[in-house]
């Protein structure tokens with residue numbers, strides 16, 4: 208792989224992707240046994256660490272409740288207990304049930320994919336914001352929609368590729384404009400961003416061994 212020169216004009220989202228992939232390798236996202244489980248995970252992961260989501264998913268699976276009809280049939284108090292490890296369990300139980308009703312009414316994954324505007328229909332649901340909607344579209348439905356999170360904005364503003372305070376839509380537009388329209392690419396890229404944020408670009412960054420430090424405005428003292 209040829210190495211980019213490092214001048215700001217030469218840095219692109221593709222350059223950063225190549226460096227992150229070379230450093231961390233394939234991430235094998237999303238860790239789930241079914242598309243429905245991915246959607247449940249996307250809702251449960253709001254405002255909590257993934258390890259907590261895994262406990263909640265394990266509880267749902269053990270109770271044979273990792274199923275839309277089962278979640279709607281059981282009483283909400285029981286559902287709250289199962290997902291308690293994910294935090295905000297009152298709110299998330301209500302959101303899950305709302306989503307499950309939508310999922311069944313829409314015709315599960317096949318029906319969701321054929322909606323005129325699947326993203327808008329998800330965003331119309333209470334408690335589903337852009338990051339959750341886009342996670343569902345990309346990881347569960349395999350649609351080419353770039354997922355943006357706080358890690359994405361932190362890393363790419365530090366790199367100098369996005370302005371401070373950039374919003375969700377403009378961040379997403381940046382990636383959509385620079386990358387091929389590919390769900391597998393968007394899948395891997397978002398997972399690599401999460402890995403990079405955990406390994407090096409933390410709140411207090413570890414820049415000394417960072418694979419993209421040669422291209423980073425923050426590292427070069429410009430931010």
Ligand code: SF4
Pocket residue numbers: 362365366407408409412413414417418419420421423424425426
């Ligand atoms: S050099 Fe530091 S601030 Fe820049 S991307 Fe790497 S870890 Fe983050």
